[in-house]
Structure formats: structure tokens, C-alpha cells
Amino acid sequence: MIAALAIAVPIIIEPSLRNMVTLLGAIGLAIGFALKDYVSSLIAGVVSAVELPYRPGDWVKIEGTYGEVKHVGMRTVKVQTPDDDLVAVPHLKLWDTAIYNANNGGTSLQCVASFYLHPEHEAGWVRKALRDVALTSAYLKFDEPIIVVAEEKPWGTHYRIRAYPVDPRQQFLFITDLTVRGKAVLSTAGIQPALLPPDAALDARGAAS
Amino acid sequence: MAQGSTNAALSPWNVVALDTFQTPERTQASQWRRSWRAATTWMIGKEASERQAKQESELRALPEVKLAHVAPPIDWMPATERLKQALNDYEDAPAVLFISPPYGGHSTVVSQWAAQQDIPCLTVPTLKELVDGSLAWVEDATQLKRWAIPALEYHFLRHTNGLQGVRELLERALSGRLGQSVMGCDSWTYAYLQHAVGLEGVPVLTLQGLEGEQLAHYFSQAAGECPTVYSTRPGKSILTSDSDQKVVFKELQRLTAHCRGHLGIAWHYWRERLREPAEDSDSSDNNGHKRSDKSSDKEDSDTSQELWLLDALAEAELPTDTGDLATLLLHTLLIHGGLEDQALKHVLPFSDHEALNARFALARRGILSSQQGRWQVAPLSYASVRQLLESRNYLVDPL
Numbered sequence: 001m002i003a004a005l006a007i008a009v010p011i012i013i014e015p016s017l018r019n020m021v022t023l024l025g026a027i028g029l030a031i032g033f034a035l036k037d038y039v040s041s042l043i044a045g046v047v048s049a050v051e052l053p054y055r056p057g058d059w060v061k062i063e064g065t066y067g068e069v070k071h072v073g074m075r076t077v078k079v080q081t082p083d084d085d086l087v088a089v090p091h092l093k094l095w096d097t098a099i100y101n102a103n104n105g106g107t108s109l110q111c112v113a114s115f116y117l118h119p120e121h122e123a124g125w126v127r128k129a130l131r132d133v134a135l136t137s138a139y140l141k142f143d144e145p146i147i148v149v150a151e152e153k154p155w156g157t158h159y160r161i162r163a164y165p166v167d168p169r170q171q172f173l174f175i176t177d178l179t180v181r182g183k184a185v186l187s188t189a190g191i192q193p194a195l196l197p198p199d200a201a202l203d204a205r206g207a208a209s
Numbered sequence: 210m211a212q213g214s215t216n217a218a219l220s221p222w223n224v225v226a227l228d229t230f231q232t233p234e235r236t237q238a239s240q241w242r243r244s245w246r247a248a249t250t251w252m253i254g255k256e257a258s259e260r261q262a263k264q265e266s267e268l269r270a271l272p273e274v275k276l277a278h279v280a281p282p283i284d285w286m287p288a289t290e291r292l293k294q295a296l297n298d299y300e301d302a303p304a305v306l307f308i309s310p311p312y313g314g315h316s317t318v319v320s321q322w323a324a325q326q327d328i329p330c331l332t333v334p335t336l337k338e339l340v341d342g343s344l345a346w347v348e349d350a351t352q353l354k355r356w357a358i359p360a361l362e363y364h365f366l367r368h369t370n371g372l373q374g375v376r377e378l379l380e381r382a383l384s385g386r387l388g389q390s391v392m393g394c395d396s397w398t399y400a401y402l403q404h405a406v407g408l409e410g411v412p413v414l415t416l417q418g419l420e421g422e423q424l425a426h427y428f429s430q431a432a433g434e435c436p437t438v439y440s441t442r443p444g445k446s447i448l449t450s451d452s453d454q455k456v457v458f459k460e461l462q463r464l465t466a467h468c469r470g471h472l473g474i475a476w477h478y479w480r481e482r483l484r485e486p487a488e489d490s491d492s493s494d495n496n497g498h499k500r501s502d503k504s505s506d507k508e509d510s511d512t513s514q515e516l517w518l519l520d521a522l523a524e525a526e527l528p529t530d531t532g533d534l535a536t537l538l539l540h541t542l543l544i545h546g547g548l549e550d551q552a553l554k555h556v557l558p559f560s561d562h563e564a565l566n567a568r569f570a571l572a573r574r575g576i577l578s579s580q581q582g583r584w585q586v587a588p589l590s591y592a593s594v595r596q597l598l599e600s601r602n603y604l605v606d607p608l
Contacts, residue, residue, distance in 0.1 A: 107602050132369045135405045138537045138558050142404045142604045166602050170533065177558045185369050 037092060041075040044091035048072065053099050059109055059168050061100035062089050068169070082172060102168070108144055109168040113178035115159040118192035123150060123157065126191065130161050133182045139165040139174040156194030219426040221472050222287040224295040227308065227413040230608060233420050233470040234462065268441070268484035268517050279432045279516065280480040283472065285314045288416060289321040296322075296391065299412045303385035306361075306413045308396045310608050311546065312473035312588050313416065316360040319393030323357035328391075331356055333363045334374060336552055342370030347378045354388040362398035362546030367405075367556045376406050383411060395546040396606035404604070415608060418470020421462030427472065428461075428479060438483070438516045447518060460518075467592055469608065477588035482519040526593050527576065534559065534567045539586060539594050540603050542577070547585030 013019050054060045054077055058069045067081035076088040093099070103109040117126065127148045134146045144164035151158045161182070165174035186193075271279065292307060299305050309315040323330050334346040346364075350356050358364060365375035379402070381387045394402075396415070402408055419427070428438075429448055438448040440460045447460040468474040527535075541556050542548055548556070553564040568584060571577045576594065578587040586594045599605045 129369065132372060136367045136369055136372065136556075138367070138541060138556070141602060143602075167533075173533075173558065181369065 037090065038075065040092040040095070041090040044094045045072075045074045048077070048091050048094060051094075052105070053094060054101055055105050057103075057168075058105060059102040059171070061102075062093055063097055065089060107166075107168060108141065108164050109171055110144075110162055110164055111171050111175050111178075113161045113163075113175050113182060115161075115179075115182055115186065116155075116194040116196060117157045117159060117186070118194050119152075119156045121157070121191045125189070126150075126157075126159060126186065129185050129189065130159055130182055133178055133185055134161050134163045137163075137174065137177050137181070139167075139170045139177060141166045153194075155196050219423050220287070221416070221419050221423050221427045222291045223417040224288065224291040224307075224414050225417045227415050227607060230415050230417060231470075232418050232608075233465045267487055268519070269487040271483055271485055271516070275485070276480060276483065279436055280428070280476065280483060281431055283314065283431075283476055285317045286321060288314060288318045289325065292318055292322055292414065293325065295414055302389075302412050303387070304379075304382045304390045304392060304411055306392050306394050306399065306408070306411055308394045308399045308413055308415050308608070310396045310469070310471050310474070310606060311543065311585060311591060312477065313396070313471055313608075314473055315393035315395065319357055319359040319391060322391065323359070326355075328355045328357050329353060331358050331364075333360075336366075336549070336555075339364075339366045339371045339374065340368065340555055342373040344374055344377055347374055347381070350378065350382070350387045350390070356388065356390050358390070358392040358394075360546060361392045361394040361402075362544075365398070365402070365545075366552065367401070367541065367544060371555070372405055375402065379406050379408070383408075395543075396608040397543040398546055400604055400606045401544045416472070418608075419465050419472055419475070420470070421460070421465050424461045424465045424472070424475055436516050438518055440518050440520075441484075442520050469592070469595075471608070474588050474591055479518070481589060484517045484519055486515065486517070527590070527597050531597060534563065535571060536598065536601060536603070538564065538567045538571065539576070540598055542585055543594070543598075543606075544604075547580065547583035549582050550584070 009015070009023070013023065048054070049072075054069045054072065056069050056072060059067070060069055060077075060079060062077075062079070065079055065081065065087050067079040067085075067087065069077055070080050070086065071078040076090050079087045079089055081087060115130065127150060130148045131146055134140060134148075140146075141164040145162075147162040149160045149162060151160075161178055163174075163178070165171055270276075296305060307315050307319055309318075320330065322328075331349055332346060334343065337343075338346060361375070364378070365371055378387075382390050382392075399408070399413070425448055436448065437446055440447050442460075464478060465475055468478065537557060537559075538553075541553075545552075545556070550565060550568065553568065554561045557564045559567075568577065572579070572584065575587060576590045577584050579585075595605060
């Protein structure tokens with residue numbers, strides 16, 4: 001390849017000093033452009049080792065990719081999503097993208113379970129009942145607070161249980177457990193779910209996220 | 210006088226307030242040691258990691274009659290007496306809790322105290338009453354000026370309805386609307402109810418953790434005529450009064466540190482690990498020839514009280530990769546002081562058959578044992594289960 005180039009280039013371009021400098025400069029520029037992101041990721045990798053925006057075991061969200069950090073390499077961070085996909089995200093996202101870290105090197109990861117209820121109900125009872133739902137979950141981490149948030153909406157009341165599972169990996173099971181048992185308790189008490197108009201549903205989804 | 214004060218210092222029945230409870234010395238070292246043992250066993254194999262002065266094959270389990278004599282069931286009456294004395298300091302308190310870990314005797318102690326004082330005990334609600342959130346059993350206490358609950362852990366379920374009764378009871382009892390009460394409670398249940406119901410300001414009593422010397426004193430006294438007990442690991446005597454004190458401390462301190470100073474658990478280890486020389490090794494010389502009857506009889510009389518204690522830490526260990534299902538089940542059983550199979554589906558986020566399969570698997574490996582139909586973490590597995598749960602950030606008991 002090199003030999004072929006060494007033969008071909010002098011035939012096409014006169015091998016003067018000026019031409020050679022121009023040619024090599026153009027080649028260097030092209031390689032520089034091609035490897036710009038690669039080098040940027042390597043430098044960002046060094047920065048990530050110092051700033052620790054994510055560590056193995058952290059649950060992060062980077063540009064719509066949410067999952068557990070499995071490996072932090074020189075160029076990329078490997079994130080395993082709840083769908084069991086392994087996504088390699090280049091470190092250069094550090095420069096201009098918000099990185100959401102749900103547990104930041106620890107074991108406390110807040111989970112939110114939402115309930116949308118018809119406006120006609122006894123709010124104080126619902127609040128206590130939803131707190132009990134969290135207190136009786138097998139996944140609950142007791143070192144952290146349990147908060148039940150109620151927010152009045154035109155279509156009813158939006159309740160959220162904010163609590164922490166023992167292990168961040170249990171977050172989906174924990175939310176499911178809270179949701180299933182919360183629904184059962186509210187249903188047994190005769191509390192109706194809210195019937196949301198389509199635009200309110202979109203609004204609620206935004207609020208939950 | 211001096212003898213009396215020594216005996217008092219060696220008594221295992223010191224009832225103390227919970228905030229003065231202390232685990233024995235070297236408890237942390239015991240946990241590290243357990244991890245180290247697991248690592249060495251994994252690396253060099255079980256046999257190589259357990260070099261012993263006496264091999265297990267040379268020993269045999271004690272017959273039940275002899276075992277009942279050497280390690281009789283714990284008589285909790287001294288603890289009851291000490292509780293009675295301790296309660297004198299809490300005459301104005303509407304409710305007092307007496308807590309102990311699994312196999313720690315709180316139920317027996319409070320039952321005995323109530324019987325002594327002629328105080329009625331509240332009936333235990335049925336599973337159906339708990340699942341339905343019935344408060345009928347709470348109403349029983351409204352008629353009484355003084356009452357007791359030997360085992361509060363049987364009066365609740367970790368279930369939205371199952372909390373209602375105990376919450377109502379404790380709210381009324383702590384505010385003094387139900388007269389005066391003494392409640393026995395499993396330490397794990399106490400830890401849970403502290404978060405779920407709130408037990409701030411309630412006087413909590415417990416038995417102080419034992420040191421090795423106290424444990425040696427208790428085992429010697431319990432056996433009546435003090436037997437000579439050797440440890441299979443260093444091969445030295447650990448109970449006789451003329452033995453080196455450091456050895457006594459080292460061996461039984463290791464045991465009590467492993468059991469976090471709890472007599473109930475230590476007693477199970479003691480009972481399960483006691484051995485006597487096997488007949489073959491007694492009646493044969495090194496070349497395998499039978500000794501003469503005369504010399505054999507002499508030897509028998511010499512060794513009739515010679516016993517051996519197998520290595521205390523050789524127990525049903527949980528693997529480090531124990532799954533979530535098993536972990537959640539173990540934690541649930543501890544919080545409830547044991548559960549019947551029918552109750553599992555109400556307190557675990559799994560299907561009935563998943564919970565039962567997990568229970569079967571743990572029972573097969575000796576991690577769980579059944580007492581009166583309730584499955585609970587087996588005494589010899591308690592230390593490793595507690596360590597596993599603590600390492601995984603689960604709520605653990607304060608003892």
C-alpha cells in the first residue's frame with residue numbers, strides 16, 4: 001500500500017517541497033477530523049475518572065439511555081438497560097449532555113409510584129394507606145424517608161409514593177409491588193381511578209417523569 | 210461475699226435497657242473470621258482448612274439422655290426474676306417491651322412473669338383476623354387493667370391490613386388508655402415496628418450480651434457435675450476450672466462473639482456440636498487391636514465425662530450469591546418471628562408456589578427449621594443470615 005502510494009503520488013503530483021507539505025498537511029487534517037471524537041472521548045474518559053460522574057453500579061440516564069453502569073472504559077461507558085441491552089455511550093457526552101445519576105455511587109435510589117384518583121375521595125385516608133403500602137413492601141429500604149405527594153389536577157388527584165428500595169436493582173420490582181398493592185388497597189376501599197381526558201394524560205405523564 | 214459477687218458478675222441474666230446492650234468483645238473479628246474461613250475453604254478445600262486436634266470421625270453424637278443431662282434446655286426462670294426486678298423501675302410506664310433475638314426466650318420469660326403476677330395474656334389473633342384487619346383481639350385488652358403479650362411478633366403481619374391491629378394496640382397502650390402492659394417482642398419485629406408504627410419513648414429491656422467467661426460459667430452450672438470439654442480445634446479443655454483461663458476465653462469468647470452474646474443461639478451451638486469419643490476409638494489401640502475388658506472399663510470410667518466441642522463455625526453457610534427471592538424470604542421470616550406456609554403469600558411479592566419453593570430449598574439446606582408449624586431461620590444459620598442481610602442493607606435488629 002505504502003509502496004503503491006510512493007509510486008503513484010509522484011506521477012500525479014510533482015514531488016516538490018511545497019506540494020509535499022500541502023499533501024501531508026491535508027492528510028493530517030483529514031485524520032485529525034476523523035479521530036476528533038475518538039480523542040475527545042479519550043480525554044473525557046480521563047476527566048470522568050477524576051470527576052466520577054458515573055461509577056459501576058450507578059443508575060444513569062444519558063441522552064435517553066437509562067440503565068446500570070456496568071463498565072467504565074477509556075473511551076466509553078457501558079450501560080445495561082432494563083431491556084437487557086448493553087449500550088456503549090462515548091465519554092464525550094460529558095462535554096455537552098446532562099448526565100442523570102440516580103444513586104451517585106451509593107445504594108439509595110428513589111423510586112416513584114403514581115396513582116391517579118377520582119377527585120371524590122378522602123385524601124387523608126389515601127395518604128395514610130399509600131404510606132402503609134410502602135411500609136409493608138418487602139423491598140423497602142428503611143434508612144430513607146417515605147413521602148406521599150398529592151397534587152390536585154383538574155381531572156382529580158395525582159398521588160406519588162416516593163420511597164427507596166433496598167437494592168437499586170430492585171427498582172422496577174419495587175415500583176411494581178407498590179403499584180399492584182396500592183391499586184388493590186384503593187380498589188378495596190371503593191376509591192375510583194381518575195378518568196383522564198387525553199391531554200391530561202399527556203400532562204400527567206410529563207409530571208411523573 | 211466475694212464468691213457471691215463473682216457469681217453475680219458471671220450471671221447470664223442481666224436485664225438491661227436496650228441502649229446499654231453491648232455485643233461481646235470480638236464480635237466484629239468473628240465476622241471477619243467467618244469471611245476469612247469461607248475464603249480459605251474456597252481456595253484450599255474444606256479438609257485442609259480445618260486442621261483439627263481430633264477428627265470428627267473419631268467422635269459421635271451424644272445420646273439424647275446424656276445430652277439432656279449435659280446440655281439441658283435453658284431454664285428462663287432466672288431471667289424472669291431479673292425482669293421482675295427491672296420492671297420495678299418502670300412502675301409508671303404504661304407499656305414496657307422486653308425484646309430478644311430469635312431463640313432468645315422473650316416469649317417464655319414474659320409468659321412466666323405474667324403467670325407469676327397472675328396477669329392475663331392477650332390471645333394471639335388468627336391469620337384471617339390479621340389479613341382482614343380485624344381489631345376484635347385489640348378490644349380484649351380494653352377490659353383489663355394489666356395485661357401481657359408474650360410474643361408481639363405473632364400479633365401483626367407486614368401487610369396493609371395486618372398492621373392495623375398492632376398499630377391500634379400500641380397507640381392505645383402507649384398513651385395509657387389500656388392500663389399497664391408488658392410485651393415480649395422479637396428484636397427483628399421491634400426494629401420493623403419502630404419504623405412502621407413508631408415506638409419512641411417506650412422503655413425497652415433486653416438481656417445483656419454474654420462474654421465467654423459467662424458462657425463457660427453457665428454451661429458448667431447447667432451440666433451439674435462439670436464435664437471436661439475439649440475443643441476439636443486446639444484440642445484443649447474449655448470448661449474445666451483448672452484449665453488455662455486464656456483458652457477458656459478464646460474458645461468460648463469465639464462462640465459467644467459468633468452468637469452476638471445471645472445465650473439461646475449459643476446453647477443450640479453447644480448442644481449441636483457436643484460429641485463424645487466413638488466406641489471404636491475408645492476400645493481400640495493405635496493398631497486397631499481391642500483392649501482387654503479391664504483396661505477398657507478403666508478407660509471408660511476415665512472418659513465418661515470427656516466431651517468434645519466441634520468447631521463452632523462449621524454451620525450451614527449461605528452462599529454469597531444467594532438470590533433476592535431467598536434473601537427476601539429470610540428477612541420476612543425474621544421480621545415475623547417465623548411464619549406458617551399459608552401466611553407467606555400475604556407478605557411476599559411472589560406467587561404462592563415461588564415462595565413455597567424458596568422455603569423448601571432453604572429448609573432442605575438446613576437454613577430454616579420449623580417450630581410448631583412456623584418456619585424460622587435455624588439457630589445455627591442465624592449468624593450468617595444476619596450478616597448477609599446486614600451486608601445487603603436490609604433492616605436488621607438492634608441486638
